[in-house]
Amino acid sequence: MQRFKAEFFKALAHPLRIRILEVLAEGEKSVNEIQTHVGSEGSAVSQQLQILRAKNIVSGTKDGNKVIYTLKDPMIIELLAVARQIFNNHLVDTITILDRFKDDEEVPAAPKN
Numbered sequence: 001m002q003r004f005k006a007e008f009f010k011a012l013a014h015p016l017r018i019r020i021l022e023v024l025a026e027g028e029k030s031v032n033e034i035q036t037h038v039g040s041e042g043s044a045v046s047q048q049l050q051i052l053r054a055k056n057i058v059s060g061t062k063d064g065n066k067v068i069y070t071l072k073d074p075m076i077i078e079l080l081a082v083a084r085q086i087f088n089n090h091l092v093d094t095i096t097i098l099d100r101f102k103d104d105e106e107v108p109a110a111p112k113n
Contacts, residue, residue: 011055016040017048018080024058025077028070 012018016038023029023037035045049069052058057076060067071077 008055008057011051011057014048014051016044017052020045020048020052021057021071021076022080024069024071025080028068030063030066030068032066034069 019038035042059072060069
């Protein structure tokens with residue numbers, strides 16, 4: 001199980017792959033549609049889609065001369081939402097720490113004798 005999880009998270013360990021999954025969370029898309037949404041060139045998108053397909057995270061279905069991609073498991077959407085929440089929690093913690101530093105700097109120094 002740990003090996004599966006490690007391989008799964010390795011497959012997600014690229015910003016473009018995460019962005020592709022976020023786009024596919026909105027619904028199935030062709031490579032050109034994904035490329036437009038992520039603002040990256042087609043070869044980079046195709047390369048990342050290949051990795052996601054190899055790890056069974058997305059699936060592709062031929063539709064004429066194009067391939068339509070979709071998430072293999074809708075739980076990916078929840079996983080991305082949880083990751084966003086974890087990020088937000090870390091951000092809140094960081095802001096709290098920075099506010100404490102700011103408050104410490106604003107305390108007037110004790111008068112010198």
